[in-house]
Amino acid sequence: MTAPLTSPTSASARSISASIQAPARPPGVWATAATYATRTIKQFIRTPQLLVVNAVTSIMFLLIFRFVFGGAIGTGDVAYVDFLIPALAAVSGLFAGGAVGVAEDMESGLFDRLRSLPIPRPAVLLGRSIADTLLNTWGTVITLVVGVIVGFRVHGGPVAAVGALALCIVFAASFSWLMIFLGLVSGSAQAAQGMSFSVFPLIFVSSAYVPVESMPGWLQPIANNQPVTAMVGAVRALVIGGDTEALLGHSTSWFVVRSLLWSIVILVVFASLSARRFARL
Amino acid sequence: MSPSHPAPARHDGPTIEAIGLRKHYGDVHALDGLDLVAPAGQVTAVLGPNGAGKTTFVKAVATLLRPDAGTLRVAGIDAIAHPEQVRRVIGLAGQNAAVEPALTGRENLVMIARLFGHRGDEARAAADVVLDEIGLTDAGDRAVKTYSGGMRRRLDLGASLVGAPRVLLLDEPTTGLDPRTRIELWESIRSLVRGGTDVLLTTQYLEEADQLADHVVIVDHGKVIATGTPSELKTLAGRDVVEVRVRDGHDLGDVAALLAPLGTEEPHVDEPARRVAIPVERGTAALTDAVRIIGERGIDLDDVGLRRPTLDEVFLTLTGHPAVEALDPETTEPSTHGAPAPHTHGAPA
Numbered sequence: 001m002t003a004p005l006t007s008p009t010s011a012s013a014r015s016i017s018a019s020i021q022a023p024a025r026p027p028g029v030w031a032t033a034a035t036y037a038t039r040t041i042k043q044f045i046r047t048p049q050l051l052v053v054n055a056v057t058s059i060m061f062l063l064i065f066r067f068v069f070g071g072a073i074g075t076g077d078v079a080y081v082d083f084l085i086p087a088l089a090a091v092s093g094l095f096a097g098g099a100v101g102v103a104e105d106m107e108s109g110l111f112d113r114l115r116s117l118p119i120p121r122p123a124v125l126l127g128r129s130i131a132d133t134l135l136n137t138w139g140t141v142i143t144l145v146v147g148v149i150v151g152f153r154v155h156g157g158p159v160a161a162v163g164a165l166a167l168c169i170v171f172a173a174s175f176s177w178l179m180i181f182l183g184l185v186s187g188s189a190q191a192a193q194g195m196s197f198s199v200f201p202l203i204f205v206s207s208a209y210v211p212v213e214s215m216p217g218w219l220q221p222i223a224n225n226q227p228v229t230a231m232v233g234a235v236r237a238l239v240i241g242g243d244t245e246a247l248l249g250h251s252t253s254w255f256v257v258r259s260l261l262w263s264i265v266i267l268v269v270f271a272s273l274s275a276r277r278f279a280r281l
Numbered sequence: 282m283s284p285s286h287p288a289p290a291r292h293d294g295p296t297i298e299a300i301g302l303r304k305h306y307g308d309v310h311a312l313d314g315l316d317l318v319a320p321a322g323q324v325t326a327v328l329g330p331n332g333a334g335k336t337t338f339v340k341a342v343a344t345l346l347r348p349d350a351g352t353l354r355v356a357g358i359d360a361i362a363h364p365e366q367v368r369r370v371i372g373l374a375g376q377n378a379a380v381e382p383a384l385t386g387r388e389n390l391v392m393i394a395r396l397f398g399h400r401g402d403e404a405r406a407a408a409d410v411v412l413d414e415i416g417l418t419d420a421g422d423r424a425v426k427t428y429s430g431g432m433r434r435r436l437d438l439g440a441s442l443v444g445a446p447r448v449l450l451l452d453e454p455t456t457g458l459d460p461r462t463r464i465e466l467w468e469s470i471r472s473l474v475r476g477g478t479d480v481l482l483t484t485q486y487l488e489e490a491d492q493l494a495d496h497v498v499i500v501d502h503g504k505v506i507a508t509g510t511p512s513e514l515k516t517l518a519g520r521d522v523v524e525v526r527v528r529d530g531h532d533l534g535d536v537a538a539l540l541a542p543l544g545t546e547e548p549h550v551d552e553p554a555r556r557v558a559i560p561v562e563r564g565t566a567a568l569t570d571a572v573r574i575i576g577e578r579g580i581d582l583d584d585v586g587l588r589r590p591t592l593d594e595v596f597l598t599l600t601g602h603p604a605v606e607a608l609d610p611e612t613t614e615p616s617t618h619g620a621p622a623p624h625t626h627g628a629p630a
């Protein structure tokens with residue numbers, strides 16, 4: 001297992017300073033972000049636990065709601081599978097392991113090394129966000145494919161379908177910053193895992209899995225006025241098409257505009273908090 | 282986006298110069314007025330027990346944390362005012378081997394090379410040079426998760442080098458390695474030093490400082506308690522001690538008298554243990570002399586040996602308290618019985 005011992009010849013001793021020029025300029029934002037994003041995606045793809053477990057759990061979740069809970073949840077004139085799949089796609093960013101990944105890189109000392117390098121520091125987090133968003137989009141595609149297999153159909157036409165997918169990507173990007181922030185403040189991978197669960201009320205007290213009207217009266221205003229309901233509503237409206245005012249309570253554009261505003265707010269708030277936190281870890 | 286100003290100019294002063302550095306976490310003074318100079322062109326070892334403040338100091342030098350007070354210059358650059366310039370001249374290998382297990386050794390190095398500012402081919406070429414230097418060329422295309430602990434450490438060391446830094450910071454580079462692997466890593470570090478890189482390393486082992494460093498700084502409770510060359514410090518630590526156990530207690534007096542001329546102090550006689558101990562200047566020579574002299578007199582011995590000063594004894598000598606002890610500010614005052622040769626407390630070379 002052991003590689004050969006370095007031969008301490010004077011030739012090899014001089015090789016570092018002789019053969020490597022110190023770089024002329026530090027890397028820019030994109031070079032930094034792309035480098036860290038590439039590493040994060042490779043890490044995901046080459047770690048079967050991440051790759052397989054993530055896919056299996058999200059598929060399991062989908063099937064349980066579709067076949068176990070679905071029958072008991074009344075969604076009016078919309079089939080439950082058409083109600084459910086857009087929601088899963090819209091909020092998948094909140095289930096992603098971004099927080100844990102960030103905490104792991106902090107614990108391993110990688111962030112210490114990165115922060116000792118002549119890079120624009122926030123670009124590391126940008127790279128993480130890009131990687132998490134891409135990986136999440138891949139997860140969304142899996143959800144949609146499995147969804148179609150179990151009966152999900154897009155009724156709103158191809159343009160609306162593309163729009164819905166684009167929205168899912170925007171939401172994932174926005175949530176990725178929330179996850180980065182949780183990872184940075186958690187201090188350890190285990191704590192990050194726990195903190196990831198703290199977003200569950202956001203997911204469950206929304207229109208994601210059950211219609212808001214089925215909740216107790218005091219809970220409905222909360223559910224109706226939080227980001228996940230707006231996001232889920234936007235994707236759902238695009239996918240279902242037809243008279244969304246009648247089917248979902250608001251017009252498509254009402255949902256889309258609100259969901260985009262929420263995304264921007266979440267992104268701006270958590271990106272700036274995270275950048276500040278990362279700079280002074 | 283990248284700032285286009287040129288790399289900071291080389292300078293002639295010390296590699297690292299810290300004056301009155303302070304950093305506290307709540308009640309813990311991790312750095313408590315640390316004064317330290319790492320001369321240029323040398324390996325400086327910061328030696329200290331757990332919790333002494335070694336990592337905190339390395340982090341301050343690496344611009345990972347901002348000291349509460351004091352001044353800090355790295356390669357002539359004010360590290361508190363211009364941390365971004367310091368980052369262009371340092372390479373850091375932290376206390377944990379921060380390598381990515383899912384990537385190959387080469388991919389790890391290329392990644393860090395890019396983040397140092399190397400582009401495309403340049404980054405790959407730098408990775409190749411470093412892989413060769415750390416003896417991992419053959420394993421370079423294997424995932425790091427298949428590496429042994431020693432290989433990971435070497436890769437981590439390599440990652441700090443791909444930017445050809447002027448100042449290398451190594452925080453406990455060999456902790457957790459088995460003795461053989463430790464010696465291999467020492468060899469890697471030595472060959473780097475011959476290449477002309479200034480090195481600041483931390484360690485808990487006197488032996489490691491002895492092996493690698495020209496200049497040793499002993500730190501405890503966030504303060505420098507002694508500086509000097511390894512041999513100066515060993516002298517300070519209390520000298521080597523020759524210990525003899527006689528078979529017959531009646532010989533104790535004779536043996537003590539025989540040994541007295543060899544020592545730097547009066548021999549210490551422990552009657553119940555039938556033991557004579559004497560601090561000596563040059564351990565091995567004194568030991569052979571002792572065995573010869575006692576042998577010529579025909580005195581029977583049960584045991585004879587040479588005890589080397591340990592880090593614990595350095596601490597005991599310098600601070601009056603053992604190296605491993607709960608934090609207690611009262612005991613941090615340096616005691617006065619250190620020999621005058623090396624510079625003690627607050628008097629950097």
Ligand SMILES: Nc1ncnc2c1ncn2[C@@H]1O[C@H](COP(=O)(O)OP(=O)(O)OP(=O)(O)O)[C@@H](O)[C@H]1O
Nearest residue numbers: 306309310311329330331332333334335336337338
């Ligand atoms: N982030 C932190 N928060 C609170 N206390 C800290 C923090 N970092 C360090 N300390 C404390 O500061 C002191 C010095 O720690 P430091 O890590 O610098 O020691 P060290 O010499 O590197 O020890 P070791 O040999 O165990 O690595 C310790 O008492 C430690 O508990």
Ligand SMILES: [Mg+2]
Nearest residue numbers: 335336337376
């Ligand atoms: Mg440490």
